[in-house]
Amino acid sequence: MKLRYRFANQVVGVFVILAVALTVALIVLMGSNQRWFKKNFYYHSYFTTASDIAPGMPITFRGFTIGKVTAITLQEDNNVDVEFYIQEEFIDKANEDSLIQLVTSPLGGGQIIFHQGRMATDPPPEGAVIPTYDSKQGLRLREENRVIVLRSTDAIAQALDQIDPILSNVDLVLSNLAVLTDDLNATLRGEASGPVAGILAGAEGAVAELEQTVVRVNQVLDDTTEQINSLLGEVEGIASNLGETTAALRDPTGLVPMLLDPKGSLATLLDDDNVLFDQIVGIIADLELSIGSLQESIADVENFTEYLNTTQPQLTGILEEGRQTLDASQDVIESLRNNPLLRGGIPEAQEQPSTFESIRDEAF
Amino acid sequence: MGAIERIGAATIGRVRGLLYALGFMVDVFKQTFRFVTRRKVGSRVLTMQVLFTGVEALSVVATISLSLGAVIVIQGLSLLPQFGQGQLIFDVLIIVITRELGPLLTAVIVTARSGTAISTELGNMVISHEIEAYVVTGINPIRHIVAPRFIGVTLSTLLLNLYFNIFGLLGSFVVTQFVNPIPLGEYLNGMLASLSLTDVVSSVVKSIVFGAIIALIATYHGLQVERATTEIPVAAIRSVSHGITMLIIANAIITLVYYI
Amino acid sequence: MEPDDRPDEPESADPGQAEDLLAALGGAPADDTAPVSAPIEDRVVEPEPPACRLVGIAVAADGHDILQEVSIDLPAHACTVIMGPSGSGKSTLLKTAAGLIVPDTGYVEILGTDPSHAGDRELERLRARNGFVFQDDALWQNLSLLQNLTLPLQYHRHDLASDSVTERINRLVGELGATRRLEMRPANVSAGERKIISFVRAIVGDPEILFLDEPTTSVDGEHADLMIRKLKELKEHNITLVAVTHDARIASQLADYVIVLKEGRVLRFGSLHEISRSNEPEIERILTDVLSETATYDGDILELLDPDTNTYLT
Structure with missing residues (x-):
């Protein structure tokens, strides 16, 4: 009798026990890996659309997956009920003022970001509704600063943090320009006491600064073209600033009418050895350049936005608005340039000096 | 005799055969239940069946599953x-190892090794009046001969499938180390994250059903032998061809049910 | 009822009763010389139900009739020997009587139970009351000789402790002279030993009816004698014996009744006395043919069967 047959019971016992043990181990590992034994806390949220939301989508908090979407259903009122859970081990992160926000990435696939409420409270009861970022309640919570919205939670927010000071700088420059235009107007009307050249020099500096700023904005925008998501508000800001500037330029009592007014200080200007003219032309050219480059960056943004078109339709609208504003300002600049007086006069004036000089020289 | 009569006779024969086979199946289930609840005498037969069908097929199963895992990883x-x-x-x-080929390949190996063996053995027992000896001694041959083989083959197929999975999934890890080394922890994590309980349940259900099919068909054909020794190889061949056909059909049905 | 008296009892059986029975069974007409007459014990005193009743049995295989119109009551507590030329359906009759072959028509009652209508449990209990010795040994090849003997007891005799099982087996094996090591597998011992072991297997569970299909073939004379002695002892213990045999010793020493089969039909069923004194040439010829295979006795073959004159074994 073979040894194997004599110890058949033992051999079969080992065979069975080993298989069962390995399987049990596998299932236990699977269980711990897939959190079978952990409790999940279920909540609801209402979105306006289910596009980009799918069951299984992760809920993240500071980069950690703390839960998942389990079901989406279309309600009677056309809202989309999104059921999701928060894992037991993260449930203490949830509190009364929490928000959730849908963030989609350009390459498809998105995530839902969880924003913790500022006040430390117990987690909301299971089955409670957690407002979304864009809902009225979410907006109110944000306005009342009751929710911690971490800008640094994503790269877009970081980029925007960078842009913020730059944009406020642009703001400053533009308001300086407005002040300057007022001063220039005053000077041209003969109301100012300071020397015109000095003011204009200041204006030149401001324009240079604006140009630099625009370059910097450009850089940042280049850096963040992939993460343009929340740029809207800021672009709107730029647009409105530019709008203000353009409005200033359009002001009937402003610079342009003064320049065009033959009864104004044109003679003074002409008498000033063309210095003022050159400077004005320079300013306008610079301004045009700045606006051009800003327009370029917005065009870049727009190009990118076209890509994002489906996901962020509102961005296009705002950018379009911004561009319209820029176009309007450019029109004004263009009208300045194309002003018959300036166009006819300035080139001549540029060529004239030698003639004038010679005549004057000869006259003397 | 007209074609209609022939078709009719053939149909009646088929239906009778089917009913007989169904009756056999029901009887096997009934006697298996009795074997389990009143098991005292036949445990040795069961042990030996698991030894022959399970333990002795382990090397074949391990070799096949290791190479299959390796091939899948490389490709x-x-x-x-x-x-x-x-x-x-x-x-x-x-999908390949746990859900589809694991249960099916194991079942085919078991059919080829043990299905034929059981048919031949039972055929021989009929010829040498051993079955009659059981009947006349008041030992139900279905309970004493078929039930332990039924349990043994089903259990062995299940266990071999588990081993097939273990070897296949771990074997692929060994091969991965040569092609594209990744740490064991990461491999296990990836594997465990992809493996769902439904996969495991589907695999287990399949191997149990397959084992039962193999055992039923093998014992049925073995006991179909009546008098002549020449019937024995015929029974063995039938048990393999019939068995594999039924396995593939059952596999398709279970996979279908699983996806529905 | 004394076993010694029994061989004579059929003579005292009321022939009229037998006729009634036959008539009831649709058998041969009531006639003293009827080819089939059912020997029935005196029921007036104590009606003894038959151990085994076969009613209108027909068995066919491959389109050939093996048994036809067999209706017999095998008497209890007696030994019935089935005789007939080869191919006359003896083994089939025996297996049908034992409930191993389900007849195509007719039915069988063993100890009052029809096996084809019995429930599983009932059938199992009924089987446990029967023993069957196959022509070939039909030992379970995958078990040792000892396991072959213990398995029926494990199934049916839960009352026996393992000690008494061993004791019982050893005693029986000793009585029959099979002293070889019982751990061996059937394939490793001689055909004669296998036959003896299969005989022991049939009687180890104390059956009430013992069916024997050529129990002494391939067993040497000495062991056959031991076997016959054991059968006698069993008979003394009121066990019903039904045997198919060519062995004149079994026929002469054990038989109370004889069934003579020819071509699947019962030619004659009667007490040994009746049969052995029969002067029908056909029966005489069949018995001569059958018994000459084992007997070397060259005298009157029918004398051989007569227990009163037979000194063959004593």
Whole structure:
């Protein structure tokens, strides 16, 4: 009798026990890996659309997956009920003022970001509704600063943090320009006491600064073209600033009418050895350049936005608005340039000096 | 005799055969239940059946599953990353090894080894009046002969399938180390994340059903032998061809049910 | 009822009763010289139900009739020997009587139970009351000789402790002279030993009816004698014996009744006395043919069967 047959019971016992043990181990590992034994806390949220939301989508908090979407259903009122859970081990992160926000990435696939409420409270009861970022309640919570919205939670927010000071700088420059235009107007009307050249020099500096700023904005925008998501508000800001500037330029009592007014200080200007003219032309050219480059960056943004078109339709609208504003300002600049007086006069004036000089020289 | 009569006779014969086989199946289930509840005498037969069908087939199963795991990993790792879907290798491994080929290949191995053996053995027992000896001694041959083989083959198929999975999934890890080394922890994590309980349940259900099919068909054909020794090889051949056909049909049905 | 008296009892059986029975069974007409007459014990005193009743049995295989119109009551507590030329359906009759072959028509009652209508449990209990010795040994090849003997007891005799099982087996094996090591597999011992072991297997569970299909073939004379002695002892213990045999010793020493089969039909069923004194040439010829295979006795073959004159074994 073979040894194997004599110890058949033992051999079969080992065979069975080993298989069962390995399987049990596998299932236990699977269980711990897939959190079978952990409790999940279920909540609801209402979105306006289910596009980009799918069951299984992760809920993240500071980069950690703390839960998942389990079901989406279309309600009677056309809202989309999104059921999701928060894992037991993260449930203490949830509190009364929490928000959730849908963030989609350009390459498809998105995530839902969880924003913790500022006040430390117990987690909301299971089955409670957690407002979304864009809902009225979410907006109110944000306005009342009751929710911690971490800008640094994503790269877009970081980029925007960078842009913020730059944009406020642009703001400053533009308001300086407005002040300057007022001063220039005053000077041209003969109301100012300071020397015109000095003011204009200041204006030149401001324009240079604006140009630099625009370059910097450009850089940042280049850096963040992939993460343009929340740029809207800021672009709107730029647009409105530019709008203000353009409005200033359009002001009937402003610079342009003064320049065009033959009864104004044109003679003074002409008498000033063309210095003022050159400077004005320079300013306008610079301004045009700045606006051009800003327009370029917005065009870049727009190009990118076209890509994002489906996901962020509102961005296009705002950018379009911004561009319209820029176009309007450019029109004004263009009208300045194309002003018959300036166009006819300035080139001549540029060529004239030698003639004038010679005549004057000869006259003397 | 007209064609209609022939068709009619053939149909009646078929239906009778089917009913007989169904009756046999019901009887096997009934006697298996009795064997389990009143098991005292036949445990040795069961042990030996698991030894022959399970333990002795382990080396074949291990070899096949190791090489299958290796082949899937090699092919998968050369193909999938081209679509940027390298992570899918685990899903492919699980579908092929756990869900489909694991149970089916194990069952085919068991059919080839033990299905034939059981048919031949039972055929011989009929010829040498051993079955009659059981009947006349008041020992139900279905309970004493078929039930332990039924349990043994079903259990062995299940266990072999578990081993097939273990070897196949771990074997692929060993091969991965040569092709594209990744740490064991990461491999296990990826594997465990892709492996769902439904996969495991589906695999287990399949191997149990397959084992039952093999045992039923093998014992049925074995007991179909009546008088002549020449019937024995015929029974063995029938048990293999019939068995494999039924396995593939059952596999399709279970997979279908699983996806529905 | 004394076993010694029994051989004479059929003579005292009321022939009229037998006729009634036959008539009831649709058998041969009531006639003293009827080819089939059922020997029935005196029921007036104590009606003894038959151990085994076969009613209108027909068995066919491959389109050939093996048994036809067999209706017999095998008497209890007696030994019935089935005789007939080869191919006359003796083994089939025996297996049908034992409930191993389900007849195509007719039915069988063993100890009052029809096996084809019995439930599983009932059938199992009924089987446990029967023993069957196959022509070939039909030992379970995958078990040792000892396991072959213990398995029926494990199934049916839960009352026996393992000690008494061993004791019982050893005693029986000793009585029959099979002293070889019982751990061996059937394939490793001689055909004669296998036959003896299969005989022991049939009687180890104390059956009430013992069916024997050529129990002494391939067993040497000495062991056959031991076997016959054991059968006698069993008979003394009121066990019903039904045997198919060519062995004149079994026929002469054990038989109370004889069934003579020819071509699947019962030619004659009667007490040994009746049969052995029969002067029908056909029966005489069949018995001569059958018994000459084992007997070397060259005298009157029918004398051989007569227990009163037979000194063959004593």
